[in-house]
Amino acid sequence: MRNFLFFILFFPSILVLSQEEDTLHWLTNLEEAQKIAKKQDKSILVYFNGSDWCAPCKMLKEDFFNSEEFQQKAENLVLVMIDYPRRVDIISEAQMEYNKQVMEKYNAEKTFPKLLGLNYKGKVLAHISGYSPLRDTTHHFHFIEKILQ
Incomplete structure (x- = not known):
């Protein structure tokens, strides 16, 4: 009975946690993303x-x-997510070095958050920087539509 009660109480919390997981697949390597983008157009x-x-x-x-x-x-x-955390335990040292190199090329001014649309050759299609405290995503969706054309 005790195991059954534990299962009844514990199982719903697992379902809630799994539903909150990020369903997006973020790569951390731009060159890998370029190969995939070329292959999948x-x-x-x-x-x-x-x-x-x-x-x-x-x-x-x-x-x-x-x-x-x-x-x-x-x-x-x-x-592709290029993270620039302050804590050293979030990403590896090698990943941080790689991210710094990508930032030098595409985000030298270190603007956060910044979204960049690229083609598979690495050519910039569009960009948008920052996010308003008003939490209006309209400009971000316009940006997405622009790079999807």
């Missing part, structure tokens, strides 16, 4: 993120990336 969305310190990045994730509308549009994109 898709544009690349690069997201420059400060995962542990950037409040607008966290709001953008909640309001934009976690939205059903974005998740549908993301099926037509190759997603």
